[in-house]
Amino acid sequence: MKRTFTCIVCPNGCEIETGYEGSQVLSITGNLCPKGKTYVTQELVDPRRTIATSVRVTGGTLPLVSVRLTNAIPKDRIFDVMAEINRQTLAAPVKIGDVVIKNILGLDSDVIVTKNIEKA
Numbered sequence: 001m002k003r004t005f006t007c008i009v010c011p012n013g014c015e016i017e018t019g020y021e022g023s024q025v026l027s028i029t030g031n032l033c034p035k036g037k038t039y040v041t042q043e044l045v046d047p048r049r050t051i052a053t054s055v056r057v058t059g060g061t062l063p064l065v066s067v068r069l070t071n072a073i074p075k076d077r078i079f080d081v082m083a084e085i086n087r088q089t090l091a092a093p094v095k096i097g098d099v100v101i102k103n104i105l106g107l108d109s110d111v112i113v114t115k116n117i118e119k120a
């Protein structure tokens with residue numbers, strides 16, 4: 001089978017043409033470095049993504065704070081994880097690195113704060 005991937009490992013965003021059988025890469029062109037093959041193999045076996053989003057803050061100088069995952073999660077769990085994050089509300093102050101949700105949905109990834117918000 002053949003498939004085209006856009007590598008998201010670095011800003012080059014290589015368009016990678018791949019021939020594959022199951023999870024085995026048989027041919028690959030368009031990748032500027034070996035990480036492209038690793039990325040394509042991962043996409044075939046277990047596609048993962050990370051999330052950067054925001055969480056509501058009460059009593060702070062801003063109403064929202066940016067958060068991110070510490071590890072990529074299975075792509076097919078993104079909506080479940082977003083729903084869980086959207087249920088959260090934090091009380092100011094919040095600090096970079098604060099853990100909003102530890103081991104979200106048992107996926108071996110924490111949701112952490114990426115901005116400081118002081119009390120209003």
Ligand code: SF4
Nearest residue numbers: 007010013014033036
């Ligand atoms: S193949 Fe290499 S150079 Fe191209 S986007 Fe992926 S990591 Fe970057």
